[in-house]
Amino acid sequence: MRFFKSLQAKYLLIILMALFVVQISLLISGFIWLNASVEDVERGYAGIEDKWHQDAGGIKNGTEDTVMQLFKEWKQAYPEASMFWVNDNGHLSAELNVTQDLPAEWDPVYTAEFIKERYDGNPYTVVAFLGQEHNQGFIVFQIPRMIMENASSDKTKILSITSLVLIILFIIVSLFFFRRIRKRLLYLQKAMAVRDVDNLPVSIHVKKDDEIGQLETAFNNMVHELRESHQREQEEEQLRRELIANLSHDLRTPLTKMRAQIDTISNEGLSNDVYQAFHRLEGSIDHIDRLMENLMSYTLLTASKMKYQPQKTDILRHVRTSLAAWYPLFEQESFDIDVNLGPFEQNEWLVDPLWMDRILDNVLQNVIRYAKEGRYIGVTTESASGYDVIVITDHGPGIYGNAGEKGVGIGLSIVDMMVRQMGLDWNMESGEHGTVVRIKRMKQKPQGETVDT
Template identity: 55%
Template sequence: MKFFRSLLVKYMLIIFLAISIVQLSYFAIAAFMFGIGKTDFSSEVLMESEVEEKWHAEAKSIKDVKEGTISGHFESWEKQYPKASMFWVGKDGTLLTTLNVTKQLPSEWTPAYTAKFIKERYGGDPFTVIAFLGENESNGFIVFEIPREVFNPPLKNVYEQYGHLLIVGVIAIILFFIIVSFLFFRGIRKRLLHLQEAMEIRDVDGLPIETKVKKKDEIGQLEQSFNRMVCELRESKDREQKEEQLRRELIANLSHDLRTPLTKIRAQSYSISKEALSEDGKQAIKAMETSIVSVDALIENLMSYTLLMASKYKFEAKEINVIRFVREQMTTWYSVFEKEGFEIDIEIHPFEKNEWQVDPIWLGRILDNLFQNILRHANSGKYIGVETESTEHYDAFIIKDHGNGMKNESNAKGAGIGLSIVDIMVKSMDLEWDIESSESGTKITIKHYK
């Protein structure tokens, strides 16, 4: 049953139907010809010869040459050849008896006219046979005329009479086959385009939509396979989302749990630092406190990144004065950079419009991450610069350092989670940022388009 539902079988049936119609048409034409044909299928010369010999033989066999006998002879031939015309010209050239003669014939036949008549009829149409009556040529002659078309094969007669119908029939059969083939392949094309559309259209989950299977042929099997693939993709995506959710929750919980012992370690290190220690001990405590701060920052970044990816980091956009906000942030960090011996270069000038629609917590987190990166990775340059820039298209804050650049190794090099957080937050607030980094330093531009 599966084989008989295939497109191959359907198209072979269309071809078989077309061939069958053509053959049936040939049989119908042949039957039509046999039905209307009045002569048998012998050759043209043989039939004309038979008629001519028979006409001569019967004319010669007539003994009683008189009008009644000739009329009876004509009538018997008319039964065999309804389209024939016959007439009798007497010994003195007088036209005596006629049958089915449509053309005007002279009542008196002179030798000159007789010769002209014979010359015109020889090999022409109608086919003409002239025979003398009886054994004596003095009885005159009888003439038999019949259109040459009666000697044509039935096929030729049918073609002459119904040829246009035959051509129309053949064209109709061809057009029928073309139309059926067109409809067949149009249906296939339509179904393939529908399947293509289903592949391109995405559902709310980003996966293709399932298509409706109407038939069980090859395309139907392809549609079923496509639907199975979509179901498998959806199941796989669901599993992946569940696993991702579990992973994020695990990281968030782990980050939270790690901060508790880290706080205890920090408290214990502070207690140890109050004790009488050697110079090496003090340096060790200081290094440990620095490491604790770095680990704490990494854990904070990891937790924030996980919350951002899980869309659980609350975003509340407000219209704030960014010039005042950045100045306040720099005030908070100023003592930190000053303690580390940084050269601090601040040139913050008001924009034409100082109010930006941003989340102040997120913007503060962006600046904190960028300043923290400078402390950790560009400490060797001992320089930080914060300035503003205004163009025709955007207003921007520029943060610069004189470190070794992002492509160079750093003692505090991490996994880049801080910059990933910056990227997510910047784009979520409809801002843009550019990074230019070389061996002489890094320049980060945060843009707000007008």
């Protein structure tokens, strides 16, 4: 049952109609038309002969006027015909529309030869005696056979036109069939490009149970599976965020207590080695606290719950202020600090100051943790044809060069999300001779001018 609803069955039906129904119709109609044409020609000749004999026999007084009156009547019916009368004395007495040279006197021998030559020839010739007594001579009717056969030719043209019409009809039906298929495929293509608020495709209405309908059904099943998968993913993501938030909160409480106990013990009289051990322990606790803070920030950013408040900010002054808070740490670690912040064409950037602080803190914190060996930190500015750039450089082994230090990934992920959400760009080049971080802002493009990026 499904096969008869398929596109294949419909197209096979069109082919069968073209191959069998149309062909059989053409053969039957052609046979009928040809037979009818032959019969019409034969019937036409027989009708002319019978009528000519009848009209000739109906003339009682064979005079030139009566014969010419008969010729004129036939001339109206057959304009191409020629007619003449030879009386009982063998004299050519009347003629109409005759183009050939005829003798004025006809003897029996010439008459017999004329009838013999014209029998079943062209033009078609009919000879009939005038009057019932056959004593008034004979009249001759001649007409080109082409005139009689034109009817058959016209019917052949009609048959050819009918065949052409049937072929065109088949082409139109086929085009209509494939046009509907194309229209449905284009509809399906457009439906695949439509997205809802969750950026998922939308189900479409299935109208027919054919191959395209089955494809539409498969598409709807895929959409349903995608929605179920997306819903499960959202539920798992929500569960993960809640778990991270709860874990961060639960871990910060004991870390705070540990820091308080370390401060209490540090105030007691301790040997230098013990004091250094407690100092390293306090640094580890601070590191864990920063990791938890990064984890919380990353969770909020991915959930779009960290509020973004952009405002015009003097970026050079902001970078100097952030660096000032890090100076003591870099000096404590004996870093060579090189700051050269040249002015931009436009020093005001549209950024969130708190987010910018977080970006700089994460980058500088990575320098403290992973570039101690280089003992160098450089912060400079550059201006390219399309960008203003803040460049932060160190001479460490690279963020991937020290296998003993972990935890850089989440900090840089936070940098990436914050930078891009503020409409900025950034890149990082890290190798065995150091790391370079560039934070870029595209210059405002004057009207009518392009920026080479």
